[in-house]
Amino acid sequence: MKFTKLGRNGPDVSSIGLGCLSFGGIFGVATEEDSFRTMDAAWDQGINFFDVANIYGNGHCETVIGRWLASRPHRPMIATKAGIVNGPPRTVNNDPAYLRAELESSLKRLGVDHVQLFYAHRHAPEVPAEDLAGTMQRLQEEGKILSYGLSEVAPGTVERAHTVHPVTAVQNEYSLWSRQPELGLTQLCARLGITLVAFSPLGRGVFARDIADPARFATDDFRKLVPRFAPDNWPHNRSKLEAFKTYALSRGYEPAALALAWLLDQGSHILPIPGTRTPTHLGEWIGAAEIDLNDDERSGIRQILPVGWAWGDRYSDALSASVERYS
Structure with a gap:
């Protein structure tokens, strides 16, 4: 596994992290045993950065990670998030007292006294980015978090927060079929x-x-709920994905x-955090860090999957309501 810096002056983290959303069953049943085996496999392959959130499985994913940490000597760096309030209706809360309380609950579930990285899972428009950065700065000064990040935000929000206290990481969907961050x-x-x-x-399995x-x-x-998987869009997307698979193989x-x-x-x-429920699927992508693309391969990928090739939005209207838009 290769390593990279988390932020400009942060620690060395594996160039691929592990997304832990699927431990909560969002893509199908995930047993605790399978989740433990997946985290063991990730650690054994050199992954030392695990990403989770308070709402994943309504706290279940953090609890599973906490139980795994309690039964292992392994100490990966943990990133978690708060700010989305599950509904109905689904809302966003960046109030300092709320973020602090949710962080304390996350730390308890994880069984740790701090996390490496704490994100505002979404930015509430009524809270100035500068104030949000100030909240994060105070949590960092107290030692409850070692750094902070923002998720699904526009570049302007990042700049505003960064002027108050340096942002370590920004988390957004980014893949060969979700290219908005390039704007x-x-x-x-x-x-x-x-x-x-x-x-x-990995496009949620595609x-x-x-x-x-x-x-x-x-x-x-x-x-x-994702329009790209809807009957009107999926056949087009499937044909493109089949072509990419053929090329890769x-x-x-x-x-x-x-x-x-x-x-x-x-x-x-760029630090991708693919998620999986099984060591088998992890084995399909763990070698990515060792692949050095050449110009022919870059060109081949670009021809098969040009910018904007995917049909359908990446979120439903309801889920995209809290995402900052800048294009």
Whole structure:
């Protein structure tokens, strides 16, 4: 595993992190045993950065990680988030007292006295970015967090917060089928020395060798709400993904590994955090950090999956309401 800096002056973290959302069952049943095996496999492969949030499984994902930490000597760096209040209706809360209380609850579930990184999961528009940064600065000064980040925000919000207290990481969806961060966010993060943490870097299963199939999604699968999987859009997307898979395999790569390698190739400040429920799926992409793309491969990927190729939005209207838009 290769390593990179978390932020300009932060610690060395694995160039690929582990997203822990799926431990909460959002993509299907995830047993605690399987979650433990997945975290063991990630640690054994050199991944030392785990990403979670207070709302993942309504605290269940943090609890699972806490139990794993209590039963292992392993000490990965943990990032968690707060700010989204599950509804109905779904709202965003950046009030200092709320963020502090949610952080305290997260620390209790995780069984730790601090986390490496604490995000505002969304930015509440009524709270100035400067005030949010001040809240995070106070939590950092108290030692409850070692750094802070922002999630699903516009470049302007990052700049405003950064002027008050340096932002370590910005987390946004970024992958071969979600390219919006390229409209200014990736460039800003590179200039300011901020790590861009790319969540859903494998498109919620679409870049796996066994491409996600909407017909097999469980009734409560989150992806049923995603327009890209809708009947009018999915056949187009599936044909493009099949072409990418064929290309990846022809080059000797797993499709998931090539998709992550492409992300890593976009800049040394990009940190993808793919999620999985099984060590088997982790094995499909763990080698991405060792892939060095050449110009022919960059061109091949660009021809198959040009910017804007995906049909359908990445979120439903309801879920996108709290995401800051800048294009």
